[in-house]
Amino acid sequence: MSLLNTVPEMVLTTKVDQLLNWTRKSSLWYMLFGLACCAIEMMQTGGPRADLDRFGMAPRATPRVSDLMIVAGTLTLKMALRTKVLYEQMPDPKYVLSMGSCSNCGGLFQLAYSVCDGVDKIIPVDVYVPGCPPRPEALTDGLMLLQKKMMQERWLVREPRSRAEAARV
């Protein structure tokens, strides 16, 4: 949806919720949580050809300033405990995108003894992007789906509600 240039005199009429969501989805900063092979594809997606910067998405090193955690790669049991800590360090409202088969469900490493089969055993996931590794186009599609999901959230209510409840409306 486009809010600009709908009316030539630059008068915008919209719901506050949509305006808020539009500003938030256009500046989604993701934490560099590249674990394995999908991390390389995530870097290539942020690279010159499939540019993520045009969506306003910038990579951040620390969870304290990021909105989105792209779990790119296999989650081992040793790393799983740290993943929970990092997720809790991210401020609300936060989103998690599970990139690749390994973080969706363990992928081809389900046979392994040291791999956590899927990041959703540890933290709640918003969007799953399948692939091994997913192409930059697939990751971009997943991020656009997340943006669509974000546009549907409602914030202005009388009692404070959690983000999960806001999304369910």
Added chain:
Amino acid sequence: MKTEAIQLLLHERFGAAVGPVESARLSESVEVDASAVAEIALFLRDDPDLAFDCLSNLSGTDRPARGKIQITYELFSYVHRRAFILKVDARRDRPEVATVENVWPAANWLEREVYDLLGVVFVDHSDLRRLLLPDDWVGYPLRKDYVEAPEYHGISTVRPSALKLPEPK
């Protein structure tokens, strides 16, 4: 220098601790005693005709049929551009092998890995603790009789899947 010549040199100096040349289909190796391997390694490195200054690979193989865990050392000499394979058998119920870390510093991590995954104790190692698995892991996964634990720190290691995965061997 051929493997037979090296074996003769070693046998001359270390006697009964050195076994005969074992000629397999694709490679030749010499087996030595687990407790004598440190002195033999020092000789292999320092003798100018041998000059095996590099430990190229150190692997452990579980052989329950023989009741042993076999450690294979692949040595390489940059001076003479020659490789040599040394083997050591450790008892499976109490695997102890002398460390060669003081001869080749590369052995430090390689031996830690064998300890971590197979449970072989390297006597006099400066820092024998787990390398790849978490410190509180129970069991030695590369052993043939290893059974996976159903969970780790509350994370279950099983994921219901529609795929038919091969039976664990």
Added chain:
Amino acid sequence: MSLELEFDDGREVFATEEMTLNMGPQHPSTHGVLRFIIRADGEVMRSAKADVGYLHRSIEKIAEKVGWRGFMPYTDRVDYVAAMTTNQAWAMAAEVLGGVTVPRRGEYCRVIAAELGRICSHLLAAGAMGMDIGAITPFTHAVRERELINDLLEELCGARLTFNYMRVGGVAWDLPPGFGAKVLRFLDHFEPYVDELDDLLSNNKIYIERLAGVAVVTRERAIAYNLVGPNLRASGVKYDIRKHLPYSVYPEFEFDVPIGMGLHGSVGDCWDRYIVRLHEMRQSARILRQALEGLPEGPVIAKVPRNYKPAAGEIHVHVETPRGDQSWYVVADGTEYPYRVHIRTGSFAAMSIIEELSRGLMVADLVALIASFDIVAPEVDR
């Protein structure tokens, strides 16, 4: 442990304490999940202990479950930045054990794929090194060039990163029509680009100040710690598996083996490790041109039984990956499943030497050091 400083007349200035810092496992670097526990006195480190295993995916145990032919996709994940060479190592191990000969055209396809993968990997190494030092632009340039190689490899085998291109007995698919011309066009575009990268980075004053003379690894230490590949060659040891323990059809090609000369600083410093990789990219381009010129006709894969069961035996196979000599110890017991697979990779030894080298370095130098060794976490952890 505290350090107290005094003036000459005995007055105490201030007391300092050592800090324990934690770097990783999540950090803004391309090298993967690695963790260092750093004990630092201000900016200068006393020691940096590595804690690895955050990407231990039990690949060696999985080999015993999936069989000779089924293991090929897992070899891609051992070193995902340059997956073709690990594919080749596993295929070679299985073929030697089973006594299979790869047809000549298959070998040439392997060399072409492996060298393209080598250029890919060194581009990422050089770009990521720039990024870790603070120069973000070379990284985007490197990623841009990498996209061109990804396109070529995608045309060849369908995947951009984890190829699964080689098979036991040869390669999965022949080169598509017109592929040779496309690769040559890419090389015509790429060789001037290496010169551009050289101009941009190598003699850049800041780059030299950050890298020259930092973390010098002498020849003896490099051999004692079993450093391999560009890390070893930067310390002055001229040893390349493709030349000195040749496999596949490498003896038919002419190429040089660059070693570190200590042009800025000493032999074996971080700058040398970077420049060796740059020169290797040029040599890979040379090999590619020769391979495409001399490409023979014929099948690309030998006939291998569906139920591949090599006879019992064991083998050590060495392959020159972009990170160095990978030594594969494979034991067969006559069944369809390998008995034991052990991979000793180049990055494993490089991680183990960091603790010794880090004493007296500054924290920022540690990042440069890790980048100069071109470490990838899955090679260390498997």
